[in-house]
Amino acid sequence: MAGLRASLAWRAGMLCERGFRGMTNQPTEDKARSAIALILRYGSLASTLVMALGLLLILVRGPRGVPGGDLPILPRMLFARLAQFDPLAITESGILLLLLTPIFRIIVAAVSFGRERNYRYVLISLGVLAVIFGSIVFAMK
């Protein structure tokens, strides 16, 4: 009986400690760190795989099967050609995925700063995001 009570008290202590630790910055920041690392690692891996797939398809079908040659496809044409399983479109979407990876990383950071209620850094993240979106909008014109 005494053993059980001691064990319950120990568990309660653990719960309190965990609850308390959850309120400090450190564990949340660790979560943010692992989320950011995940995005960086798998974003670059996925885009590399997509680019490699596209290149292999181009080579298998022969370079003559690539309409449009080496010029990049316009973004508004990309989805239509992707739906046709166009190898050049696949290659190019791999490149775009690579360019989007850092943007996903900012979004993840902004969300984790929001969970920490660290609004100053939420604003900073949104500011960086605004500069990049500004550059995309400017580029598309």
Place this chain on the structure above:
Amino acid sequence: MELTWLLLIKLVVLGVVAGGVGSLTGIGGGLVITPILTLVFGIPIHQAIGTSLCCVIATSSGAAASYVEHRLSDIRLGMTLELATTVGAVTGSLVAAMLSREALAVLFSFLLTYAGATMVRRSHKAEAVAREDVEPYQIKRLPLGLCGSGAAGVVSGMLGVGGGVVKVPLMFLAMGVPFKVATATSNFMIGVTAAASAFIYYARGDVRPLVTAPTAVGVYLGAALGSRLMRRTSSRWLIVLFSFIMFYFAVIMVWKSFHGGFAR
């Protein structure tokens, strides 16, 4: 350009070498990709820079992921300085569009010479740096840091490199950030900085998929390979050798700018 197996293999090899050497020596792969694409493959320098920017994202992402996990990157400082690097990068990419091939090549040679000299100097104390532990630090001179980061962003967006040669000394010497943290934080910022200008190169048609994709795939493989090898090899002689290759490229690029011979 027609994509053949041979060209594909050559570009992948270029990427593997750039990514591998980059992760072994700690200097970004972007510094070798642009000179080799312009001098060896005869690709116009604006397109070479566009390709290099994409490769810089591929090579920094893997390393940045492990720096972030090991708590070496200062995420808050990095995000704050990114405000300046991204604005600088957009500016740099707009300036690059206005510059001639020759002007860009000469500017690139300056950067190569500076980066090579930094590497030679650093190779003497490479081991001392490796043993340094991270101690608590206080960030100093943030306004200066923001200005310097803006300049690093301009260099990155204009010449298609990561800009570590500017950011690391800035954080280490001026802002009181330990060397290891400065390196890791600089790496953390590279992807976002490069993306800010890469979209502008992309929209301009300077990211050619059949050149960029093979090189980027190679860079990814090379960076992964390099970080495995890093624990086993001593990189000191590699750094010295690599910096001499950079001096050589710098000389050739200046020579070509004044005697013509860059691809249109």
